[in-house]
Amino acid sequence: MADTPVLQLYNTLTRSKAPFAPIDPDNVRMYVCGPTVYDFAHIGNARPVIVFDVLYRLLRHLYGADHVTYARNITDVDDKINARALRDFGAEISDGRLSLNEAIGRVTEKTANQFHADVAALGCLPPTHEPRATDFVRPRRDGKADMITLIERLISRGHAYVAEGEVLFDTASMEDYGQLSKRNLEEQQAGARIAVDAHKKNPGDFVLWKLSSPEEPGWESPWGRGRPGWHIECSAMSAAYLGETFDIHGGGLDLIFPHHENEIAQSRCAHGTKVMANVWMHNGFVQVEGRKMSKSEGNFVTIHELLHEERFGGRAWPGEVLRLAMLMTHYREPIDFSVKRLEEAERLLAKWPAGGDAEKGRIDETVLAPLLDDLNTVAAVQALHALSGRAAPDDFAASAALLGIAPKKASLSGALEAEIAAAVRTRLDLLKARNFAEADKIRDDLLAKGIQLKDGKDPATGERVTTWEAKR
RNA sequence: GGCCUCGUGGCGGAGUGGUUACGCAGAGGACUGCAAAUCCUUGCACCCGAGUUCGAUUCUCGGCGAGGCCUCCA
Numbered sequence: 228m229a230d231t232p233v234l235q236l237y238n239t240l241t242r243s244k245a246p247f248a249p250i251d252p253d254n255v256r257m258y259v260c261g262p263t264v265y266d267f268a269h270i271g272n273a274r275p276v277i278v279f280d281v282l283y284r285l286l287r288h289l290y291g292a293d294h295v296t297y298a299r300n301i302t303d304v305d306d307k308i309n310a311r312a313l314r315d316f317g318a319e320i321s322d323g324r325l326s327l328n329e330a331i332g333r334v335t336e337k338t339a340n341q342f343h344a345d346v347a348a349l350g351c352l353p354p355t356h357e358p359r360a361t362d363f364v365r366p367r368r369d370g371k372a373d374m375i376t377l378i379e380r381l382i383s384r385g386h387a388y389v390a391e392g393e394v395l396f397d398t399a400s401m402e403d404y405g406q407l408s409k410r411n412l413e414e415q416q417a418g419a420r421i422a423v424d425a426h427k428k429n430p431g432d433f434v435l436w437k438l439s440s441p442e443e444p445g446w447e448s449p450w451g452r453g454r455p456g457w458h459i460e461c462s463a464m465s466a467a468y469l470g471e472t473f474d475i476h477g478g479g480l481d482l483i484f485p486h487h488e489n490e491i492a493q494s495r496c497a498h499g500t501k502v503m504a505n506v507w508m509h510n511g512f513v514q515v516e517g518r519k520m521s522k523s524e525g526n527f528v529t530i531h532e533l534l535h536e537e538r539f540g541g542r543a544w545p546g547e548v549l550r551l552a553m554l555m556t557h558y559r560e561p562i563d564f565s566v567k568r569l570e571e572a573e574r575l576l577a578k579w580p581a582g583g584d585a586e587k588g589r590i591d592e593t594v595l596a597p598l599l600d601d602l603n604t605v606a607a608v609q610a611l612h613a614l615s616g617r618a619a620p621d622d623f624a625a626s627a628a629l630l631g632i633a634p635k636k637a638s639l640s641g642a643l644e645a646e647i648a649a650a651v652r653t654r655l656d657l658l659k660a661r662n663f664a665e666a667d668k669i670r671d672d673l674l675a676k677g678i679q680l681k682d683g684k685d686p687a688t689g690e691r692v693t694t695w696e697a698k699r
Numbered sequence: 700g701g702c703c704u705c706g707u708g709g710c711g712g713a714g715u716g717g718u719u720a721c722g723c724a725g726a727g728g729a730c731u732g733c734a735a736a737u738c739c740u741u742g743c744a745c746c747c748g749a750g751u752u753c754g755a756u757u758c759u760c761g762g763c764g765a766g767g768c769c770u771c772c773a
Contacts, residue, residue, distance in 0.1 A: 242703090260773075271773050307771075409702060410769075457771085479773030480704085486772095511704085512767070519766075555711065555722090559704085561766065567710065571723050597713090605712060609721055663732055670734080681736045696736085 239507040256473035258465040263302040264338035265311045267529040271513040278558040280351040297354040298468040303335040345530040348546035350631040360460040372466035386496040390426040394436040408484035458489040476504035510558045540566035554604040581634040583624030594626040
């Protein structure tokens with residue numbers, strides 16, 4: 228009897244790895260900050276989605292598929308969205324053909340759909356819950372947590388105050404503010420470039436609610452018609468689906484401060500709890516050609532472009548390749564997204580057996596073990612590669628599925644397959660006749676169409692056996 | 700100015716106080732009519748300096764270098 232496998236996870240809160248112990252093994256709860264839907268998701272946005280998808284799959288394997296709850300929000304209220312709506316639908320709005328809210332709806336709907344298509348192509352399972360911020364602004368009929376109620380509670384508990392039409396979180400009211408990012412507010416202020424707002428008690432205080440002008444989107448609230456600050460949505464939605472305290476909270480490195488720090492402050496102060504989530508996990512950045520990806524650098528690559536256009540390396544890339552390339556670096560390390568790296572991932576994938584049934588197979592220990600060590604996908608990929616030569620196809624598929632990889636045979640039309648089979652037979656006949664020139668012409672023609680022939684020997688008879696593989 | 704990461708062969712990337720993975724690419728070979736595929740073999744590294752130690756790539760300190768956060772950001 229093997230030992231019960233123990234999952235070790237690196238916790239940003241303690242800056243160390245520790246064994247993972249769920250609050251309730253029957254319901255392991257994880258929250259990951261999702262996209263703000265104003266534009267195509269870029270390859271950097273894909274990293275947390277893929278990384279935490281692997282963790283989700285691993286948790287489902289360890290605790291059972293029905294015992295893991297994964298919530299990932301969609302942020303559909305944000306000033307960037309408003310700006311995008313005005314940019315894209317400005318004419319319609321000024322004509323009166325479209326209200327701003329309708330235009331915002333179009334932007335968020337289109338972007339959210341695109342996001343779903345992108346991450347599905349990357350082999351990510353949908354989360355258990357995918358709440359939208361706009362559904363959690365005002366108190367809900369179902370009694371789930373909402374932003375306005377949270378803000379009211381923060382005010383009544385003395386953790387927030389109203390000033391100049393804004394509701395602000397009072398960072399000084401929380402004794403241990405700054406634990407996640409290891410920031411000490413007093414020290415921080417010396418050289419920081421925090422804009423000094425006169426209405427803030429402390430420079431680190433942040434907005435929970437701000438008033439909207441008539442043309443800005445807004446919701447009625449005790450403080451007037453307005454909209455929520457950036458952080459409060461995650462406090463509300465995580466509480467709504469995972470409770471006041473839950474197991475794992477994930478996101479990108481850059482969210483540690485201020486976003487996650489402030490989420491913690493809001494949630495803990497509103498609920499009077501010692502912790503918001505036990506384990507905080509953060510993935511590293513994606514760089515492109517060795518530099519931070521940013522619009523000003525001009526190296527901004529969207530998932531959509533990689534999948535469907537020929538912008539990166541002059542060709543489109545299958546989602547599986549992008550996913551594997553992403554998992555070939557440990558999630559906490561920076562990753563340099565390059566053509567070379569994608570090519571290597573594609574080569575690996577091409578060598579792996581396709582068509583196994585993951586449902587029927589068993590996950591191999593050598594693939595599972597490294598994942599238990601803080602999601603060491605690099606070692607898991609290597610173990611999978613070692614496995615590819617010796618495992619039964621179903622077992623290989625089951626092990627690959629843990630990483631969300633399902634090697635597929637290139638699907639060709641039946642007619643094309645028949646055509647290839649006929650060409651192969653003709654070639655074999657020509658070879659028997661030692662007509663190499665004609666035989667090679669068939670091979671070259673097929674290769675030009677992307678069909679690579681591979682000759683082998685039947686081990687028993689020594690006869691030539693030809694198989695083929697579709698390149699790309 | 701404050702805080703946080705990180706520096707391993709051509710590339711990717713584990714790991715360890717002593718014997719230095721692995722993958723890709725490269726080289727050589729086997730096989731083949733020739734290729735491809737496959738198999739075998741193989742070269743190549745632990746940023747610099749000091750310290751601790753019998754011994755450091757691994758521990759400590761310092762330096763150099765890279766990146767990130769402190770303002771919207773995965």
